[in-house]
Amino acid sequence: MTAIYSETQLATQLPAASHPLDPLVAEEILAAIAIVKAERHLSERVRFITVTLQEPPKSVVLNFQPGDAVEREAFIILLDNQDGACYEAVVSLTQQALRDWKHIPNAQPPIALDEFFDCEAAVKASPEFQAAASKRGITDMSLVMVDPWSAGCYGNEPETDRGRRLSRALCWVKDSPTDNGYAHPIEGVLAIVDLNSMEVVRIEDHGVVPVPPESGNYAREFVESRFRQDLKPIAITQPEGASFTVEGHEICWQKWRMRIGFTPREGLVLYTVGYEDQGELRPIIYRASLAEMTVPYGDPQVQAYRKNAFDVGEYGVGMLANSLTLGCDCLGEIRYFDAVMSTSRGDIFQIENAICMHEEDFGILWKHTDWRTDQVEVRRSRRLVLSFIATVGNYEYGFFWYFYQDGSIQYEVKLTGMMNTSAVPPEVRPKYGTLIAPQLYAQNHQHIFNVRLDMCVDGMNNSVYEVDTEAVPMGDENPYGNAFYAKSTLLPTEQAAQRLFDPYKARYWKIVNPERQNRMGYPVGYKLVHGENGLPFSHPEASVTRRAGYTTKHLWVTPYQPNERFPAGEYPNQHPGGDGLPTWTAADRAIENTDLVVWYTFAHTHVPRAEDWPVMPTAYTGFMLKPVNFFNENPANDLPPSPAKQSAQHKCH
Ligand code: NI
DSSP: EEEEGGGSSSOOSSOSSSTTTTOOOOHHHHHHHHHHHHHHHTTHHHEEEEEEEEOOOHHHOOOOOOOOTOOOOOEEEEEEETTTOEEEEETTTTTTEEEEEEEEOOOOOOOOOHHHHOOOOOOOOHHHHHHHHTTTOOOOOOGEEOOOOOOOOSSOSGGGGGOEEEEEEEEEESSTTOGGGGEEEEEEEEEEEEETEEEEEEEEEOOOOOOOOSOOSSSSSGGHHHSOOOOOOOOOOOOOOOEEEEEEEEEETEEEEEEEETTTEEEEEEEEEEETTTEEEEEEEEEEEEEEEEEEEEOOOOOTTTTTEEEEIIIITTTTTTOBEEEEEEESSSSEEEEEEEEESSSSEEEEEEEEEEEEEEEEEEEEEHHHTTTTEEEEEEEEEEEEEEETTEEEEEEEEEEEEESOEEEEEEEEEEOOOOEOOOTTOOSSSSEETTTTTEOOOEEEEEEEEEOOOTSSSSSSEEEEEEEOOOSSOTSSSOOOOEEEEEEEEETTTOOOOOOTOOOOOEEEEEEEEEESOOOOEEEEOOSSSOOOOSOSSSSSHTTTTGGGGGGEEEEETTOOTTTTSSTTTTTOOOHHHHHGGOOOOOOSSOOEEEEEEEEEEEEOOOGGSSSSSEEEEEEEEEESSSSSOOOOTTTOOOOOOOOOOOOOO
């Protein structure tokens, strides 16, 4: 469940943080808000869009010893509803003082959760909207759903829209209170809402298209009469408990060590990920998170061409996280973590059980049968799962990190929920989508993700190589034509490191520490292993491509800068484009043997299917990080065999 409460319920004494990377607790969030309110004499019209930990410098984190005093700071993004101005504040919680305050010109902060509700209410109350709805036979406003889509920036907006904080809301209508409204788009009607004043600026009516008549229900009350009857229970039991230990936000599992955090924008954040190898804790990643995602739709029609949500930068997947339920979302011995944030009104917004951690059996990790002696050695793979699930309007995204016993790390996004829909007149077959019910279609679109990986493979200074597999020309060196080898090319600067995946060369990128070798003299490294990928189908000059420039390359590498956090910039909402990675990397800084950040882009292209309706079976996309000559041998060779179960037919060895 989620809970909202305010400062009256809280003590005045701030609890001491046990580590510099611990997320802010409720008392700290409220104290930060109170300090900035008092010092800036803020009116009730100033909103607190996000209040997060101002992460301390790496040197503070890396030199920290348990028991050391922790300096705490909060970073706050504020929005003044009166004049639309955006501010950033840094508050010292230790000194109880405002450290920094600045106006950020031409910036639109992300859309806050409470703006969703206010926007829907404003549209439903608009006489102009009611008139447009009535033209379509819709009179009961309680059945109308309004999704506050971000407005983007196209350059064709009326002059009066400029500088305003806008949503271009799309609307649906339900048959009944629990009906799936996405089966019934109110086609042709767009509500343009000023989110500062909650004024409906105008209703655009592009002509009546009948509301698709058929229901698209998936909820239990609509399906239970045909529930399948032949499922036997599966129980995951760990009679001695799970194999991980948790202290505060630090996690130990097998040889893995890491810390976790949570922000309203990125959701789950991993810090100081390392693997204990023969008594030495070897660092791999300093910080990892989903830094941006963009969902461009491919339909040029008037109601759809602006559909391209930046779900991290415009909405915040952390703020939209679900409160998870044991046995439904997660199976087994689960450890949950809550997420604590602020509402835009300055109260505490707490999501219980936002992060799920558990272990999963993952089949066979390795096996060999010695066919001469009949000796069988097999070890089962187990992985540690850290995840959260966000509901962004119609879609659900599950964001999963997996840690394996052989030193591999996997990132997986699980896409499910509801497709976004539009209506067409009877007999029309749309080119840019798929009919999923009479007069109802789902549009072609992509989900493009970027994960920021602040790497520290065996130390702070790393280099990145591109590795292509090359066939050798026939000749003296390759007389039989069979020879191929792995060719490593150093990527020395930011421009050189803007790369695309090439499956025909089995291309991968490896992040190495050039100053440390394994026992055979290879630099220790981790390689980025591709899953599904692709390129954006939007043109280079399209608004969404300019705004999401990061989507045009699969790999970007930058030297670490604490203020370079998000690949489409700090404030992508209504931004004209060019910010973030394309701007920073224009300097073409050196990235060799230095503290560097790897940004990996991966795309899932979704041409809708009948089977994705009325609710989408989960689609999976992501990538892996695998050790490459990081260890001297298979680090999971030391796994004990699993106890064999006796059964009449089979005997395990
Ligand atoms: Ni999709």
